[in-house]
Amino acid sequence: xxxxxxxxxxxxxxxxxxxKAADNISFELVPxxxxxxxxxxxxxKSTLINLITGFVKPTAGQIFFKGKNxxxxxxxxxxxxxxxxxxxxxxxxxxxxxxKNLIIPLSSPRARRSRGGKYGDRDExxxxxxxxxxxxxxxxxxxxxxxxxPHGYLKRLELARCLSLEPEMLILxxxxxxxSMSEIASVIPLLEKIKEDGCTLVMVEHRLTELFRIIDKVIxxxxxxxxxxxxxxxxxxxxxxxxxxLGSEVVESA
Amino acid sequence: xxHLVYRKERVDRGIKVRSDDIFILASLRDxxxxxxxxxxxxxxxxxxxxxxxxxxxxxxxxxxxTIVISLLALSxxxxxxxxxxxxxxxxxxxxxxxxxxxxxxxxxxTPIMSIxxxxxxxxxxxxxxxxxxxRLRGIYFGLITFALPLLLSRVIEVTKILxxxxxxxxxxxxxxxxTELYILIVVLLVCIYAYRRLITSDYGLVLQAVRDNDxxxxxxxxxxxxxxAQAVFLAALPATFAGAFLxxxxxxxxxxxxxxxxxxxxxxxxxxxxxxxFFGSVLGAFIMIPLSEFLREFASLRxxxxxxLLLIFAIGLPEGIFHFIRRRYQQFERMTALEGESDKRxx
Amino acid sequence: xxANFLIYGLVNSVVLMLSALGFSLTFGxxxxxxxxxGGLYLTSGFIAWxxxxxxxxxxxxxxxxxxxITGIIGxxxxxxxxxxxxxxxxxxVISTMALGVAMIEFFRYIGFVTYxxxxxxxxxxxxxxxxxxxxxxxxxxxxxxxxxxxxxxxxTHHTKAGLALRxxxxxxxxxxxxxxxxxxxxxxxxxMGAALAAVAAMAxxxxxxxxxxxxxxxxxxxxxxxxxxxxxxxxxxxxxSLLVGYAMVFTSTYIGPQWGTVVYLAAIVLVLAxxxxxxxxKSKELEERV
Numbered sequence: 001x002x003x004x005x006x007x008x009x010x011x012x013x014x015x016x017x018x019x020k021a022a023d024n025i026s027f028e029l030v031p032x033x034x035x036x037x038x039x040x041x042x043x044x045k046s047t048l049i050n051l052i053t054g055f056v057k058p059t060a061g062q063i064f065f066k067g068k069n070x071x072x073x074x075x076x077x078x079x080x081x082x083x084x085x086x087x088x089x090x091x092x093x094x095x096x097x098x099x100k101n102l103i104i105p106l107s108s109p110r111a112r113r114s115r116g117g118k119y120g121d122r123d124e125x126x127x128x129x130x131x132x133x134x135x136x137x138x139x140x141x142x143x144x145x146x147x148x149x150p151h152g153y154l155k156r157l158e159l160a161r162c163l164s165l166e167p168e169m170l171i172l173x174x175x176x177x178x179x180s181m182s183e184i185a186s187v188i189p190l191l192e193k194i195k196e197d198g199c200t201l202v203m204v205e206h207r208l209t210e211l212f213r214i215i216d217k218v219i220x221x222x223x224x225x226x227x228x229x230x231x232x233x234x235x236x237x238x239x240x241x242x243x244x245x246l247g248s249e250v251v252e253s254a
Numbered sequence: 255x256x257h258l259v260y261r262k263e264r265v266d267r268g269i270k271v272r273s274d275d276i277f278i279l280a281s282l283r284d285x286x287x288x289x290x291x292x293x294x295x296x297x298x299x300x301x302x303x304x305x306x307x308x309x310x311x312x313x314x315x316x317x318x319x320t321i322v323i324s325l326l327a328l329s330x331x332x333x334x335x336x337x338x339x340x341x342x343x344x345x346x347x348x349x350x351x352x353x354x355x356x357x358x359x360x361x362x363x364t365p366i367m368s369i370x371x372x373x374x375x376x377x378x379x380x381x382x383x384x385x386x387x388x389r390l391r392g393i394y395f396g397l398i399t400f401a402l403p404l405l406l407s408r409v410i411e412v413t414k415i416l417x418x419x420x421x422x423x424x425x426x427x428x429x430x431x432x433t434e435l436y437i438l439i440v441v442l443l444v445c446i447y448a449y450r451r452l453i454t455s456d457y458g459l460v461l462q463a464v465r466d467n468d469x470x471x472x473x474x475x476x477x478x479x480x481x482x483a484q485a486v487f488l489a490a491l492p493a494t495f496a497g498a499f500l501x502x503x504x505x506x507x508x509x510x511x512x513x514x515x516x517x518x519x520x521x522x523x524x525x526x527x528x529x530x531x532f533f534g535s536v537l538g539a540f541i542m543i544p545l546s547e548f549l550r551e552f553a554s555l556r557x558x559x560x561x562x563l564l565l566i567f568a569i570g571l572p573e574g575i576f577h578f579i580r581r582r583y584q585q586f587e588r589m590t591a592l593e594g595e596s597d598k599r600x601x
Numbered sequence: 602x603x604a605n606f607l608i609y610g611l612v613n614s615v616v617l618m619l620s621a622l623g624f625s626l627t628f629g630x631x632x633x634x635x636x637x638x639g640g641l642y643l644t645s646g647f648i649a650w651x652x653x654x655x656x657x658x659x660x661x662x663x664x665x666x667x668x669x670i671t672g673i674i675g676x677x678x679x680x681x682x683x684x685x686x687x688x689x690x691x692x693x694v695i696s697t698m699a700l701g702v703a704m705i706e707f708f709r710y711i712g713f714v715t716y717x718x719x720x721x722x723x724x725x726x727x728x729x730x731x732x733x734x735x736x737x738x739x740x741x742x743x744x745x746x747x748x749x750x751x752x753x754x755x756x757t758h759h760t761k762a763g764l765a766l767r768x769x770x771x772x773x774x775x776x777x778x779x780x781x782x783x784x785x786x787x788x789x790x791x792x793m794g795a796a797l798a799a800v801a802a803m804a805x806x807x808x809x810x811x812x813x814x815x816x817x818x819x820x821x822x823x824x825x826x827x828x829x830x831x832x833x834x835x836x837x838x839x840x841x842s843l844l845v846g847y848a849m850v851f852t853s854t855y856i857g858p859q860w861g862t863v864v865y866l867a868a869i870v871l872v873l874a875x876x877x878x879x880x881x882x883k884s885k886e887l888e889e890r891v
Contacts, residue, residue, distance in 0.1 A: 079475030105474035386874035405866035561703035
């Protein structure tokens with residue numbers, strides 16, 4: 001029972017015009033596991049995320065979440081089931097105070113169901129969530145406009161936004177991009193804690209060294225196809241992967 | 255000393271009057287400063303119908319039109335808050351008008367029954383009509399609201415239903431002008447209050463978020479199609495009411511109810527007054543409609559004049575009059591000395 | 602009867618295509634939905650009329666001059682009215698709509714509403730084609746329409762300037778980095794759109810009197826045809842015109858003359874509700890739009 005996959009993807013294909021952004025991808029994910037999705041630019045990583053979260057409808061193939069067929073589901077229904085995603089380009093509501101940005105997910109059907117709470121209570125929950133992702137409670141930062149936040153904090157806000165929905169599976173689209181080494185270092189314990197709490201993680205990343213500290217399993221995409229799957233240390237030794245990555249990050253991080 | 259240069263500086267007044275979130279009111283003076291404009295406006299509005307002998311019935315009926323357009327403008331403003339920009343408020347107006355006309359003619363309903371019924375059913379009906387296009391972004395929603403009222407009036411003309419080109423007459427009247435005005439004023443005030451409450455609530459926050467970044471709202475687990483439908487329904491209410499009310503006021507309803515006027519006048523009001531605050535759109539209507547009465551002698555040039563005003567405001571002062579006045583009210587200017595020319599350049 | 606239907610349906614379709622051409626070109630090249638299109642169409646009709654009746658210029662010269670003048674007006678509209686709100690699609694629509702209404706209602710105010718306002722046809726008389734009597738002006742319309750469609754297609758697909766403009770509409774930043782100045786390109790496309798509105802007016806208006814409400818009708822017709830065909834698609838424009846054109850003639854012949862106007866308005870509403878990308882819109886854009 002414990003081994004029943006939380007996510008099972010079978011032959012997933014998406015073509016835009018004639019171009020296949022996802023080509024017959026299949027894999028499984030066990031609850032509590034952390035999966036990394038890597039690959040060169042344009043290899044279809046973001047498309048895969050969009051497909052799982054319902055932002056793009058697949059051309060063929062199926063997606064199962066906790067045994068339920070969720071192929072082509074509407075994005076809000078995916079959230080309702082417990083799939084939450086972050087965006088690569090996090091675009092918060094710049095003219096709202098930081099904590100008010102969290103009021104939006106906190107008043108969604110899923111959050112209302114699990115957290116309850118009325119108008120007003122949510123402010124406290126929001127501040128608490130911000131604290132969890134590393135905003136100092138006593139500082140004025142949560143009350144400032146989100147537009148004034150530095151990049152690292154925007155990423156934390158994005159993370160807080162996802163956590164506010166209490167996901168069972170959290171999909172992070174290039175969370176580390178644009179973050180400094182020290183910022184990443186301070187986020188990693190947070191991700192580890194999310195994992196410990198039983199949340200399944202899916203991370204699309206370019207920063208492999210840092211990614212490999214968190215994930216249990218990696219799949220490598222190239223031109224929309226899955227070219228490798230397995231333990232990070234094993235996968236990176238495979239020839240196909242080396243080839244796909246030749247001259248890019250793998251050389252630096254290996 | 256001869257180097258002293260002065261420049262104008264704009265300073266916020268001491269208190270937070272922005273009432274969005276938190277009030278810190280130190281004294282009676284501050285309190286009156288914050289609430290005086292609103293109180294004054296409400297008092298004048300409530301007194302106006304009593305001054306019948308002074309202002310004359312002509313201007314009282316101008317106030318009827320003004321409030322009707324205000325309601326349409328408020329409706330526009332709420333739609334726009336959810337990112338739905340309407341180019342055809344006449345759709346809501348016309349549907350409300352014809353519904354009340356049809357109800358009172360077919361079932362011999364009194365206005366007390368037919369107006370609320372037409373308001374509710376009309377709002378439901380328009381929401382259903384617009385439902386399939388709510389997924390469209392940008393100008394597409396505008397396009398369809400632009401085309402729909404024209405289409406409906408042509409359909410009525412061609413099929414000769416609902417009285418065809420003649421329209422429906424002998425609609426039961428409302429008691430008297432003073433009562434009418436008080437009903438309208440109360441509805442207007444309730445509507446402004448309700449909309450302001452709505453838009454500052456968490457729900458209102460989500461609606462505005464749909465406008466700014468709908469993907470983020472989807473990712474937060476909201477069915478944005480449903481949210482938009484709710485926004486259309488809530489926004490349709492004052493507009494269908496306006497149509498229903500004016501039908502009983504004039505005791506007729508015709509194809510005129512779907513005319514471009516009822517789309518352009520509210521739109522001009524909002525753009526002139528300033529969108530996003532609800533006060534602005536009402537202020538705009540209270541400027542534009544009386545103004546257009548003064549321009550009545552210019553006949554069809556009136557339309558030219560308000561089209562040009564709409565144009566000038568849309569380009570020149572897109573924030574609208576209300577924001578401009580409010581900023582002036584909350585800030586004052588003073589001269590400050592700068593030390594020498596070099597400092598001025600440095601600034 | 603069938604020949605009649607086929608020929609008049611074709612003429613009507615070309616009339617629609619001509620009316621929509623300017624609107625569609627401007628939208629396709631610069632993304633500006635020019636709601637003053639109908640106003641420009643009407644204005645060009647009256648400019649030509651004034652050139653003929655006040656200055657006494659020959660009809661053909663007046664018409665050519667009108668096309669140039671209207672083109673310049675279009676470019677000026679971009680410079681003065683659209684540039685300050687460029688990029689905010691809704692402000693563009695609102696300000697051009699306001700301008701269009703102002704233009705149309707201005708002519709109503711100064712009293713250009715009588716039956717005196719007509720333009721002479723380029724060629725008078727009529728001819729019989731397979732038993733259907735058709736006047737030369739309608740043939741001129743078909744000729745001008747077909748010719749313009751070919752020229753424009755060639756211009757946007759095979760000339761350097763046209764390709765540059767198209768590139769502009771697809772990716773402004775890339776185009777900027779290639780040294781194409783976006784404001785100039787957009788101004789040019791507005792000017793061309795306006796000039797095309799004038800061409801349409803010069804060809805179509807001689808069929809009847811210049812009536813004020815035509816200003817509104819032309820805008821709605823243009824919207825109907827372009828929405829049906831899919832905004833920014835040349836093939837769509839042609840097919841959209843044929844569909845709406847024949848549908849209008851069909852309904853007015855077999856159901857009732859007033860039904861023609863219902864058809865094109867209903868087309869806007871139905872297409873946007875059912876298949877918003879239009880018949881020839883790109884599916885990817887649809888996905889993004891939903």
